[in-house]
Amino acid sequence: MKKWGNPARNLKHSATQRFSSQSFEAVGTVIESADPSFEPGQIVIAHGMGLGVDRDGGLACFVRADASWLVPLPSGLSPLEAATIGVAGFSAALAVDRLESMGVEPGFGPIAVTGATGGVGCQAVGMLARLGYEVVAVTSKPDSRGFFKTLGASEVIAPPGPSDRMLDKGMWAGAVDTVGSDVLAWLLRSARPEAIIASIGNAGGNRLPTSVIPFILRGITLTGINGNSPPTLRRRIWERLGTDLKMRRIASLARVIEPDEIDDVMVQMVAGRTQGRAVVAFCGA
Structure with missing residues (x-):
C-alpha cells in the first residue's frame, strides 16, 4: 500500500499509529492480489480483524492481508483522510x-x-x-x-x-x-x-x-460498540465517512510523521500530551 494505511495481499502503504508496537490500521495501494475483488493500483483500507494484535500491523512498507479485511477507499476520501480517520x-x-x-x-x-x-x-x-x-x-x-x-x-x-x-x-x-x-x-x-x-x-x-x-x-x-464489524456494515460505515459523516477539514487533525518519530510520539500519547491523530508515512508516501 502507499503511504497512508495498511491493505490487501501485498500493499505499499502508511499507517495511523495508536498505542501499540504495531499499527491497527493502514491505507495503501494494492500491489498484487489473488482475490478478483481487488486489483493492482486500487487503494484500500485495512483495520481490525486482528491486524496489529494477532498479526503484524501497518508499520511496514508492504503488508500482506486477507481480502476479507479490506474496504475500497470511498470516492469521497483521499488516502490521507482515510488514514487520519482510521479505526x-x-x-x-x-x-x-x-x-x-x-x-x-x-x-x-x-x-x-x-x-x-x-x-x-x-x-x-x-x-x-x-x-x-x-x-x-x-x-x-x-x-x-x-x-x-x-x-x-x-x-x-x-x-x-x-x-x-x-x-x-x-x-x-x-x-x-x-x-x-x-x-x-x-x-x-x-x-x-x-x-x-x-x-x-x-x-x-x-x-x-x-x-x-x-x-x-x-x-x-x-x-x-465493537470495531470488528462484518464486511457489509464496515463498507456502509466507510461510505458514510466519505459523505454525511465526513468531518470538515478532517486532514487538519493529522500530524504526518516518519517511522523514526514513532517512539517519541508514542511516549507523548501515553503521557496524555497529544490530541488528534498521528499518521505514519512509509516508503516515500
Whole structure:
C-alpha cells in the first residue's frame, strides 16, 4: 500500500499509529492480489480483524492481508483522510450510527462525548456536530477549548470525580463514551430518561461502578460498540465517512510523521500530551 494505511495481499502503504508496537490500521495501494475483488493500483483500507494484535500491523512498507479485511477507499476520501480517520474514526462513526438507529435525533438534547481529545472522541464530536447535534466535549485537558470549538462542540466541560450517588440531574439525550469506569458511571446517572449511551473504550479502566437505578428509573440504554464489524456494515460505515459523516477539514487533525518519530510520539500519547491523530508515512508516501 502507499503511504497512508495498511491493505490487501501485498500493499505499499502508511499507517495511523495508536498505542501499540504495531499499527491497527493502514491505507495503501494494492500491489498484487489473488482475490478478483481487488486489483493492482486500487487503494484500500485495512483495520481490525486482528491486524496489529494477532498479526503484524501497518508499520511496514508492504503488508500482506486477507481480502476479507479490506474496504475500497470511498470516492469521497483521499488516502490521507482515510488514514487520519482510521479505526478510531470508524469506531466513532459506528457509535454515531448506533445512536441514530436507536432514535436519538438532533434537537432531543445535548450529546456528551468523553475522552474527547482522543482519536475516537474528537472525531465523534466533529461527526455529531456536522449532523446538527448539540455536542458537549468532556475532557480533562482545560487548554483544548479552542480545538473543540473548531470541531463544532457547543460546550467543553471537565469530567467530575467519583461519586456514590445513584442519580444526578438528567442532562444527556445520548453519549459516546471512550473512558469507561467512573466517567461512564457518571454518564449513566446523569442521563435523561430514555437516553442512549454508546460505550466504546476503557481508557479510564474496565470496571463499571454503577447500579441498576439509572436503567430501571430512567430507562437508560447502554449499548456496546465493537470495531470488528462484518464486511457489509464496515463498507456502509466507510461510505458514510466519505459523505454525511465526513468531518470538515478532517486532514487538519493529522500530524504526518516518519517511522523514526514513532517512539517519541508514542511516549507523548501515553503521557496524555497529544490530541488528534498521528499518521505514519512509509516508503516515500
